[in-house]
Amino acid sequence: xxxLIPGRGTLPEGWMPEQVYVIRxxxxxxxxxAEHFMGHIAHGEASMPIDYxxxxxxxxxxxxxxxxxxxxxxxxARPGREHLGSPLEVAKALGYPVERIPSVVVTHMHYDHTGxxxxxxxxxxxxxxxxxxxxxxxxxxxxxxxxxxHPDDVAGLVRANFDGRVDILSGDAEIxxxxxxxxxxxxxxxxxxxxxxxPGRAPIVLASDASHFDANVCEDRPFSIAHxxxxxxxAFDALHQLAVGTAGERGTIVPGHDPAVxxxxxxxxxxxxxxxxxxxxxx
Ligand SMILES: [Zn+2]
Numbered sequence: 673x674x675x676l677i678p679g680r681g682t683l684p685e686g687w688m689p690e691q692v693y694v695i696r697x698x699x700x701x702x703x704x705x706a707e708h709f710m711g712h713i714a715h716g717e718a719s720m721p722i723d724y725x726x727x728x729x730x731x732x733x734x735x736x737x738x739x740x741x742x743x744x745x746x747x748x749a750r751p752g753r754e755h756l757g758s759p760l761e762v763a764k765a766l767g768y769p770v771e772r773i774p775s776v777v778v779t780h781m782h783y784d785h786t787g788x789x790x791x792x793x794x795x796x797x798x799x800x801x802x803x804x805x806x807x808x809x810x811x812x813x814x815x816x817x818x819x820x821x822h823p824d825d826v827a828g829l830v831r832a833n834f835d836g837r838v839d840i841l842s843g844d845a846e847i848x849x850x851x852x853x854x855x856x857x858x859x860x861x862x863x864x865x866x867x868x869x870x871p872g873r874a875p876i877v878l879a880s881d882a883s884h885f886d887a888n889v890c891e892d893r894p895f896s897i898a899h900x901x902x903x904x905x906x907a908f909d910a911l912h913q914l915a916v917g918t919a920g921e922r923g924t925i926v927p928g929h930d931p932a933v934x935x936x937x938x939x940x941x942x943x944x945x946x947x948x949x950x951x952x953x954x955x
Pocket of ligand 1 (some may be wrong): 782784785881928929
């Protein structure tokens, strides 16, 4: 098990993934199609809402969080985004308060994936070296880069690294039994996706922003924000490959921001009105 500080940021011995949840924490209903695809598209002004999610891979007594969302303060600073509530509150309602989340994968360091990291002061954070290097490098003050990551979140990761809590990865890695991360790049330099292999089940590939919508990976249409467009195409190929299990069975690619996720999977609110419209089971 990857843990940098003994006793901290460690999954229990023998931990295996049993369930994967998708948690919705914000939405932007006024978004239009033109915002989501590179280049000219027909009917670009058509309504195409975007949702914001984190993912929770759960097992006995502990869970791995994939991405850390953004906070209500950030939603206020970025018009159009409606915050629905802390994703960590949903995780707690599922039985996984922050003390039971020793491990967080940051797929990339855009503002909508890092906001609650400061609420997980003991967790080990798994992030790609290329991503840390970019957001602490000389280009962050230029154009879109200056606004799409949150300086306080980046600084928090730098501090966490000094504290020994950041697992800086150079490429693909297994971070727990059945859980692997894959460095694909494209959207950002260190964009990584998470593959969950639960015994006896087809793989689940948490694409995050390697494919914001089904339409990106399924129709070979890059998202509007791309660090390297050719690598984004390669990432689509990699996602399709990662979704195939060892016996050739076809698994699931879960897009990072597609409201279709809320229709495709099973609500996991357990009848709790506070969780309605907030959480689905991917199995
Ligand atoms: Zn995103």
